[in-house]
Amino acid sequence: MNKKEKFVAKTFAGLETLLKEELENLGAENCQICNRAVGFEGEYDMMYRANYFCRYALRILWQVHQFNFRDNKQFYDAIFNYPAEQILDYNGTLAVSTTMHDAIFKTPLFAAQLAKDAICDRFRDKYNKRPSVDKENPDVQFHIHILRSQATLFLDSSGESLHKRGYRVSAHPAQINEVIAAGMVKLSGWNAQCDMIDPMCGSGTILIEAAMQALNIPAGFYRDNYGCFKWKNFDRYTWKKITDEADILDDVPITLYGFDISARFLGMAKANVKEARLSDFIRLSRCSMQDSEPKNRPAMLIFNPPYGERMEIDNIEDFYHEIGDALKKHYTNCTAFIISSNIEAIKNIGLHASKKYTLFNGALECKYLKFDLYQGSKSK
Numbered sequence: 001m002n003k004k005e006k007f008v009a010k011t012f013a014g015l016e017t018l019l020k021e022e023l024e025n026l027g028a029e030n031c032q033i034c035n036r037a038v039g040f041e042g043e044y045d046m047m048y049r050a051n052y053f054c055r056y057a058l059r060i061l062w063q064v065h066q067f068n069f070r071d072n073k074q075f076y077d078a079i080f081n082y083p084a085e086q087i088l089d090y091n092g093t094l095a096v097s098t099t100m101h102d103a104i105f106k107t108p109l110f111a112a113q114l115a116k117d118a119i120c121d122r123f124r125d126k127y128n129k130r131p132s133v134d135k136e137n138p139d140v141q142f143h144i145h146i147l148r149s150q151a152t153l154f155l156d157s158s159g160e161s162l163h164k165r166g167y168r169v170s171a172h173p174a175q176i177n178e179v180i181a182a183g184m185v186k187l188s189g190w191n192a193q194c195d196m197i198d199p200m201c202g203s204g205t206i207l208i209e210a211a212m213q214a215l216n217i218p219a220g221f222y223r224d225n226y227g228c229f230k231w232k233n234f235d236r237y238t239w240k241k242i243t244d245e246a247d248i249l250d251d252v253p254i255t256l257y258g259f260d261i262s263a264r265f266l267g268m269a270k271a272n273v274k275e276a277r278l279s280d281f282i283r284l285s286r287c288s289m290q291d292s293e294p295k296n297r298p299a300m301l302i303f304n305p306p307y308g309e310r311m312e313i314d315n316i317e318d319f320y321h322e323i324g325d326a327l328k329k330h331y332t333n334c335t336a337f338i339i340s341s342n343i344e345a346i347k348n349i350g351l352h353a354s355k356k357y358t359l360f361n362g363a364l365e366c367k368y369l370k371f372d373l374y375q376g377s378k379s380k
């Protein structure tokens with residue numbers, strides 16, 4: 001039997017449970033929820049599987065070393081002893097990041113520099129050459145988590161954050177993070193049995209993530225680069241075998257509708273949907289939320305209106321009031337999920353939320369609320 005490895009999948013606060021379930025479904029073992037992360041175990045190829053299939057993970061870290069230390073020298077020696085040459089070439093590049101809680105080092109930067117010196121000194125001793133530092137795009141990104149006198153050394157197998165799916169060719173000033181959008185779709189319970197509508201779709205992120213889920217398109221399907229591709233031990237054959245496990249469904253009868261008041265933003269959605277090759281499933285048209293209505297009922301609405309942070313709105317309270325009116329007037333027998341960081345403005349929707357989640361869209365703490373819209377929908 002192959003050796004079991006330890007990994008950590010990072011995510012946003014509020015998505016840990018979804019990520020744990022997702023990892024378990026992929027075959028991960030001993031999944032443990034941590035703060036904005038899930039620890040898990042599996043054979044080495046589980047790391048490839050998590051990178052390619054996890055919708056709710058931001059990055060996958062491989063735990064390669066864990067040790068206790070009392071002083072700088074013990075810390076340096078333990079890092080020096082890690083055989084980094086198995087992963088990194090002496091002509092290659094590296095970067096070291098650290099997180100630290102209650103440790104002996106004055107700053108995380110000092111610990112990172114000491115670790116970088118230890119790794120490079122090992123190369124110099126062995127080969128008389130050493131890798132160079134590239135903070136932007138290293139061949140190997142080391143990450144060290146230090147908790148008091150215990151240090152854990154990880155290699156970041158994802159490289160760029162996994163929210164960068166590879167379908168975004170056009171960036172919206174207030175686009176929602178793809179990992180959050182995927183989580184919103186999952187939390188909504190939309191099961192592709194009814195139409196899905198994003199009445200303020202911007203660049204189309206929520207629609208694309210919803211279509212990907214319904215059609216079983218892996219999160220990494222459009223992406224062609226991962227951190228571990230540059231490692232010396234990268235196994236192209238195993239990567240191909242794992243990505244071939246994807247079972248994409250192309251005959252699911254789904255229709256998703258996206259509206260936006262802005263022609264420019266709608267153009268962005270069109271470009272992204274086309275890049276994702278989802279134009280057969282996602283219909284986009286210019287329309288204000290106030291004038292929009294569903295083609296079929298019931299329908300599921302999932303959207304993030306402007307919060308008044310990155311997109312200015314003249315009177316945010318009135319604006320949310322109009323959203324509530326449009327929901328009551330045009331979307332009877334539908335369900336709406338709305339995410340917003342503007343807690344005060346949300347109150348103006350004037351409907352009773354039947355479910356409430358707290359999620360983070362990047363650094364912004366948001367409420368994600370469910371409204372059941374039936375005839376004579378209950379005002380608050």
Ligand SMILES: C[S@@+](CC[C@H](N)C(=O)[O-])C[C@H]1O[C@@H](n2cnc3c(N)ncnc32)[C@H](O)[C@@H]1O
Nearest residue numbers: 172174175176200202203205260261262288289
């Ligand atoms: C926060 S952005 C949505 C971003 C989108 N989820 C994405 O990932 O790109 C809000 C969008 O609502 C649109 N919008 C503002 N007022 C609207 C209205 N009355 N009807 C429809 N869309 C509106 C804006 O043009 C903007 O694209």
